[in-house]
Amino acid sequence: MTVPQVCVIIAARNAARTIPAAIASALREPEVAEVVVVDDASTDDTAKVATAADDGSGRLSVIRLDVNRGPSFARNAAIAGSKSPFISILDADDFFLEGRFRQLFASADWDFAADNIMLIRDDTATDVSKIVAPTFSADPEFLDFERFIEGNISRRRVQRGELGFLKPVISRAFLDRHGLRYDENLRLGEDYELYARAFARGARFKVIRSCGYGAIVRADSLSGRHKTQDLKRLADADLALLKIDSLPEGSKAVLRKHERHVRDKYRLRNFLDVKAERGMASAAAYALASQSNLIPIVRGVASDKLDALFRHAGLSPRQQPVPPLRFLMAGTSTATEK
Template sequence: MSVTTPRVCVIIAARNAARTIPVAIASALREAEVAEVVVVDDASSDDTQHVARAADDGSGRLKVMRLDVNRGPSSARNAAIKASTSPFISILDADDFFLEGRFHRLFASADWDFAADNIMLIRDDAAADPTKVAAPFFAPEPQFLDFERFIEGNISRRRVLRGELGFLKPVISRAFLERHGLSYDENLRLGEDYELYARAVACGARFKIIKSCGYGAIVRADSLSGRHRTQDLKRLADADLALLALGNLPEGSRAALRRHERHVRDKYRLRNFLDVKAERGLASAAAYAFASQSNLIPIVRGVAADKLDALFRRAGIAAKQQVPPMRFLMSATSAAKE
């Protein structure tokens, strides 16, 4: 590796990922800019640790750690960051992979603290061999995210395929994290990326995005990121309140945060209502709903929307939302081959 090649540490938090992690590790080790790959096995019950070790390419860049107690992705990532030394950090989920040449494109300029590219979202049954997947060539169209746009870009829309900006997997400057004392919030098991990115941008991070695609994400029905507890939603809404307590945010940013907090809190209230109904019956759920207007309105809206969706599907007016075999997180413009 030449002295001018950026040194990147790829960190992979893994739990029960024995089936997918060899592809993730191989895609990271293939890149010349990758100086370290740190895998943290978060107390898997399968053979993740040994399968990860077996993916070593002999270059001495792979390190595999194991946590004896499941602590969640935030803890695992913080442990990986502490165990690494490279000046740049890149997050890779254990069931995803990098496309070849990803870091070359991201490091084409050095005017950023966080740099992310487009994500190719591939349905599990459409990715027989992820190593053979190639993305279209998109114009980079570089731009920087400000705080308000980033927060607004994390409010999901009903009946719209999810594409929140918190899904981005940026390369991160270690110096920026250390300068501002930033790390993953270990109380969060949902939205931990969103919270870190938001806090970084609030601290002045230059968060650059390009539309070129360098990250492949496999969309699985059994993905850990697709399963979360009701309390995880409450913790994420509370994280927004903590961000609101920052004293340096302009009113536009604060208004965006309040919208995101309300959006997540309303999801929590609906989920909690359904939990109470399942555990203690309709009377207890109704008591929870009528305890306050803040509870009642999102619960009524959510239940009504769910019922209408089911009715429309039965009547053939609306079809169940279909996930395409391949789509992209950010819309982009096709470009000539690089």
């Protein structure tokens, strides 16, 4: 007999079009005891539509925030108002594949347990309830701190696949034991930051390559609309992590690498913002204020200019289109996959 033990948390803003499918996919799973939707001050009918998606089982609750506070605040509010021993985050335009939790709970030697993510281009997603994932091996592997942090450094011209995108089932007991919640100052990388702090406190983070989570890839997603200051806050979060005395030097080294990666992106974005708002003279002054500013700005601007030049000359390789379907992690049907 399956014992319902998971609280699914859906932080939603202006998601009236997609949230019924998200809720239905969660309520379909017998392991789900609660589905908590937090409407983060939507200006559409998200709360009304979410309430209408109730299946009559008494598992759905909808919380309405009057002021937009961001996904971290919304998730923390849901955690505070729920009781289930396990927590699972579901984005409002995503969905669970049938049988997801059965595979994740196949063993109990973990604090976080994540599966592969099927990334589906939004113009090819029709009825998500009929989407079936390929059969990949569910043999478990365990991430460590350094591999996780390294797996969140994006590469230019490479389709994004950072491990911070993972949506694990999380042990509430582990969060409570270590006083962990989402950082409400972050509106970008809040998942990454929570997982990193959990790793630093010894979390056992299990990953299986079989797919249980479907993510709809949209051009207007929140992660694609982040503000320049969101990058600075994420880099500052890395600096806070570096203050954890128990981290070994190897872990701190890769964390510094991630901090520089995010900080350099911030410096380039801020340069472009200053140029647009106050002109080239002010932007140049910002770039020349320090070598730390100048190098990533020159590198980023030069790369963009060269890309444009090569495209104009027909010398640039044709940009690969976003595939209609891909996976966050490579999978195989071989039973011995590690």
